[in-house]
Amino acid sequence: MALAGAPAAYGDETIPDLVVGGVAPVSGLRPGDGIDVRATVANKGTVAAEKVWVAYSVTRGLDFAQVPSNCQVQHVRPYDEMPERWTAVCAFDQAVAPGAVYTTDRPLRVTALDRALNDELRLRVESGDPGADDNGSDPVAGTAPPVKLVAADAGGVGSARIVDVPVTTVNTxxxxxxxxxxxxxxxxxxxxxxxxxxxxxxxxxxxxxxxxxxxxxxxxxxxxxxxxxxxxxxxxxxxxxxxxxxxxxxxxxxxxxxxxxxxxxxxxxxxxxxxxxxxxxxxxxxxxxxxxxxxxxxxxxxxxxxxxxxxxxxxxxxxxxxxxxxxxxxxxxxxxxxxxxxxxxxxxxxxxxxxxxxxxxxxxxxxxxxxxxxxxxxxxxxxxxxxxxxxxxxxxxxxxxx
Missing domain, CATH: 2.60.40.10 (Immunoglobulins)
Structure with a gap:
């Protein structure tokens, strides 16, 4: 698992220091199989986050089965050595206090397509609206019921703002x-x-x-x-x-x-x-x-x-x-x-x-x-x-x- 962390505002302690986790590397999938992704968000800073955004990103061998209505889906073309991918950015109008740990009340289902082999799932958490990717299509809202954050224990707390998780499918x-x-x-x-x-x-x-x-x-x-x-x-x-x-x-x-x-x-x-x-x-x-x-x-x-x-x-x-x-x-x-x-x-x-x-x-x-x-x-x-x-x-x- 590749991790990419960032200190609070590059040393600025006046904004939240959010981290995300809860997902381990996945292997042995077959085309048509699915995995349930339940993100865990924690605030390791000293300032509360008044609102939270969690972005789920998958490479082109994976797909989102259902997208909640408080999430925006976008297709992003390859650029900057990043492959083609699909991103679902979910907005949570919920405060996360310093030291608090939350997880989503239900998982986001991700499925392996017929073309899946070596893919990647990326989780990212932000305390500000990340907006749409300039290299992507117009965002489209999901149609499933909205997802919420609920209090959780510290067992699944991550250590970085961005987490890349390999997802391997048995294929040729x-x-x-x-x-x-x-x-x-x-x-x-x-x-x-x-x-x-x-x-x-x-x-x-x-x-x-x-x-x-x-x-x-x-x-x-x-x-x-x-x-x-x-x-x-x-x-x-x-x-x-x-x-x-x-x-x-x-x-x-x-x-x-x-x-x-x-x-x-x-x-x-x-x-x-x-x-x-x-x-x-x-x-x-x-x-x-x-x-x-x-x-x-x-x-x-x-x-x-x-x-x-x-x-x-x-x-x-x-x-x-x-x-x-x-x-x-x-x-x-x-x-x-x-x-x-x-x-x-x-x-x-x-x-x-x-x-x-x-x-x-x-x-x-x-x-x-x-x-x-x-x-x-x-x-x-x-x-x-x-x-x-x-x-x-x-x-x-x-x-x-x-």
Whole structure:
């Protein structure tokens, strides 16, 4: 359990020092199961709180079953390393004297959705109205009977104004990759589209310390990379790629432009997931796929030409919800290709993968997909681009109101 505390008004003893507790980490849920959340509020300061607000916040694998009428529900988009979530802020027109301990007269029911896996419940207590989140939808009042605070013993007293509680559900998420079949003549520039998908049913929010999954793309031998895919960096003859979203049903298409330099019998590349442990993904059969190349005609080319793009612009994680916590989110943006080789070769067809997310842009250096190291300019662009894995590990830090 991650705790975030704040002294009374940062040292100001003229306002209440409220803390919240009463909830322990939850594990072993299954989709459809529920937990009852009963918040406990205490005043450790020397000044009474004339009114109290308790905020319940859940990540997108969880939902509120019923919301009391003295609570306002809001859907909040992801920002500041915080994931997409739903928040219910409940107002209690009740005073809490110094040393007093209260709990809610009935629990708030939270259920695990079909997409639940690694989620989080946050409790926060305030002595002033926290207001609506600027990154969220318009708040909507609940329809269930109002909830009240009642006197309680000190057994469930917390020690912080904000408490983050992990909620783990037994579920799976199927990470899979899709390869491509290329065809062209020596000297042609062909477009290769390969894809990563989280086929669900669960969304994946990496916990702090989890290693991010990467997609490893190895172009077929006998080709040079004219333009690499968005979110990909070169490491020798392999391209290490990241993704924007691990929502269920989301995916990332990596679009490369390859120049066919020479015929290599049985030329075959690959797309594969990195080997980090993924206990939620038991199906390993679709973790690797071939990239085949059929070279038609004869002959071989001279030196490789063209340009290597340094990535491109990324779309934003999107998706909309209705009601409390309904429809799934996904990724936004578009993917396009812009072959720019200087060899005058013709563009050829490719099968495998579908475009979704991100745009790519050209650069000015070529890379050999099979074995050559990237040129200095491409390396600099790759460093500027960063690790390419856009789902960084979220820091759990408390959000203090102004």
């Amino acid at each position: 998420a199927d990470y899979q990759v899709t390869g491509a079949a290329l065809r062209g003549s020596v000297g042609d520039t062909v477009t290769m589209k390969v894809k990563f998908t989280n086929a669900g049913p669960a969304w994946v929010w990496p916990r702090e310390g989890d290693k991010a999954v990467r997609v490893m793309v190895t172009p077929p031998p006998g080709t040079s990379v004219v333009k690499r895919g968005t979110f990909c960096r070169a490491e020798g003859g392999v391209y290490v790629c990241g993704m924007r979203s691990l929502y269920e049903g989301s995916g990332e298409t990596y679009t490369f432009d390859l120049r066919i330099d020479k015929r290599v019998p049985g030329a075959k590349g690959s797309i594969a997931l990195s080997t980090e442990a993924r206990p939620f993904d038991p199906d390993k059969a679709n973790d690797q796929a071939d990239i085949t190349l059929d070279v038609v005609g004869g002959g071989s080319s001279g030196s490789a030409g063209g340009s290597d793009g340094s990535g491109g612009s990324d779309g934003s994680v999107g998706g909309s919800t209705s009601g409390t916590n309904g429809s799934t989110g996904g990724t936004g943006g578009s993917t396009g290709t812009s072959p720019s080789g200087s060899d005058g070769g013709s563009s050829s067809t490719v099968t495998g993968g579908t475009a979704s997310g991100g745009t790519t842009s050209g650069g000015n250096l070529a890379e050999t997909g099979s074995s050559a190291l990237p040129a200095a300019g491409v390396a600099a662009a790759a460093v500027a681009m960063g690790a390419g894995v856009l789902l960084v590990q979220r820091r759990r830090r408390a959000q203090r109101p102004d």
